[in-house]
Amino acid sequence: MLSKPAGQHSGLERVLSLEIVRVTERAAVAAARLRGRGAEKKSDQAALDAMRRELSGLAINGTVVIGEGEMDEAPMLFIGEKVGTGLGPNVYIAVDPLEGTTLCAKNMPGAIGTLTMAQEGTLLHAPDIYMDKIAVGPGYPKNIVDLDAPAEDNIVNLAKAKGVKPETITAMILDRPRHADLIASVRKAGAAVSLITDGDVAGVIHTTDPEKTGIDIYIGIGGAPEGVLAAAALRCIGGQMQTRLVLDTEEKRNRASKMGIKDPRRKYQIEDMVRGECLFAATGVTDGPMLRGVQFGRDMIETETVVMCSTSGTIRWIRAEHQLVDKFK
Numbered sequence: 001m002l003s004k005p006a007g008q009h010s011g012l013e014r015v016l017s018l019e020i021v022r023v024t025e026r027a028a029v030a031a032a033r034l035r036g037r038g039a040e041k042k043s044d045q046a047a048l049d050a051m052r053r054e055l056s057g058l059a060i061n062g063t064v065v066i067g068e069g070e071m072d073e074a075p076m077l078f079i080g081e082k083v084g085t086g087l088g089p090n091v092y093i094a095v096d097p098l099e100g101t102t103l104c105a106k107n108m109p110g111a112i113g114t115l116t117m118a119q120e121g122t123l124l125h126a127p128d129i130y131m132d133k134i135a136v137g138p139g140y141p142k143n144i145v146d147l148d149a150p151a152e153d154n155i156v157n158l159a160k161a162k163g164v165k166p167e168t169i170t171a172m173i174l175d176r177p178r179h180a181d182l183i184a185s186v187r188k189a190g191a192a193v194s195l196i197t198d199g200d201v202a203g204v205i206h207t208t209d210p211e212k213t214g215i216d217i218y219i220g221i222g223g224a225p226e227g228v229l230a231a232a233a234l235r236c237i238g239g240q241m242q243t244r245l246v247l248d249t250e251e252k253r254n255r256a257s258k259m260g261i262k263d264p265r266r267k268y269q270i271e272d273m274v275r276g277e278c279l280f281a282a283t284g285v286t287d288g289p290m291l292r293g294v295q296f297g298r299d300m301i302e303t304e305t306v307v308m309c310s311t312s313g314t315i316r317w318i319r320a321e322h323q324l325v326d327k328f329k
Contacts, residue, residue: 016089017307019058020115020281021318025303027051027097027113028283029322032294035286036107043104047097047113047285052076052083055093060084065123066094066116066225070255079125079259090120094229100199103286110199110288115281116232122276124228124268125259130246131224133200136217137208138238147242147267151185151219158217159191166190172203172215179220186219201282202290204230208237213289221246231273233280236308237315243268274310281307292319299323 030050034043048068055062055077062083070079077083077095084091093115098104100111116123134147134154140161145154151171159166167190173179175195183193194215196203200222206215227243234241247253247264256264266272283305284291295302301322308315 016058016060016091016117017279017309017314017316020117020279021283021305021307021320023051023054023058024113024115024281024283024305025320025322026054027115028285028303028305029294029301031098031104031111031113031285032296035104035111035293038105040101040105044098044101048076051095051097051113051115055083056085058084059088060117061086061088061090062093062117063091063120064095065092065125066096066228068095068097069128092118092120092123094118094123094225094232096201096226096229098285099201099226099229100285102198107286108197109286110196110202110290111285111293112199112202112282112288112291113285114201114229114283116229116274116278118232118274118278119276122274122278123232124273125261126224126228126245126273127252127255127259127261129224129252129255130221131227131243132221132246133204133227133230133241133243134217134219135204135207135230135234135241136239137210140240142240144240145217145242147244151182152189154217154219155186155189155191162216167192169216170194170210170214171217171219172196172206173218173220174198174200174203174222176221182220200226201230201233202288204241205233205237205282205290208234208239228273229280231268231270232278232310233282233308235270235274235278236280236310236313238313239270241270241273243273278310279307281305 027047031047103111169191206213286293292304
């Protein structure tokens with residue numbers, strides 16, 4: 001385990017916090033070149049290629065534990081792939097080179113490139129399946145919401161904790177047919193619903209700053225890999241999150257078992273998914289409430305990135321001007 005002497009930054013933060021920004025910047029720029037062209041697969045592949053190239057030069061001995069799929073499904077950044085130069089700290093890597101492929105393809109708000117780096121052995125190995133989630137931002141009593149409680153109860157409890165009426169609460173939910181009953185329950189409690197077509201990680205992070213984003217709670221079923229990435233962000237920035245893998249077939253239960261998941265009904269807290277020191281970075285691809293998208297000029301590219309560290313609690317907002325445009329080709 002990496003240690004942090006009193007009064008000093010952690011090893012990961014000191015060495016790698018700015019390095020991972022370069023990784024998400026490259027992925028975001030590559031994807032942004034294809035914004036609005038309806039090319040979901042091409043933009044995702046472009047972000048993946050750029051992220052992998054940048055990771056290959058980092059002074060780490062990295063292992064991908066959340067990636068583009070398992071070895072037989074993904075040609076690059078697959079689960080178990082080794083990345084980095086091999087000279088440096090042993091770390092686990094979780095990536096989503098382009099979260100919001102549909103958002104990027106349609107040039108809609110909220111697409112990001114994102115990456116988490118953590119101490120070796122501290123990230124949940126989540127297979128590429130669904131995960132049930134509920135999340136709120138910091139400042140509330142522990143377990144103010146519960147994954148197993150009815151949606152109405154969670155809305156009422158959250159409103160009481162905020163000292164407001166349920167009518168002032170807004171829940172963010174993925175716009176999927178499976179969420180029809182959930183949406184109805186939230187509205188029955190008096191709360192508003194903000195539907196998103198894509199963007200699970202960003203959706204959870206929105207809860208950490210309701211005054212800026214207008215989102216108080218995130219509820220619903222999305223991707224398990226995105227759940228771990230979001231948990232890493234919340235570990236850095238604060239908040240609460242409970243999740244459970246949706247292992248509704250024997251094939252999924254077997255896959256999960258091979259990845260070390262012993263209890264298929266386990267309810268995970270943030271500290272169960274991200275157990276140690278971690279860094280989280282996200283760069284905007286399209287404009288959104290959290291991050292500005294990539295801006296292309298004649299001789300310059302502008303990016304906006306947020307990078308967070310769990311140990312120090314530091315959140316850095318980095319708006320960069322890249323004058324060597326050729327470096328991004």
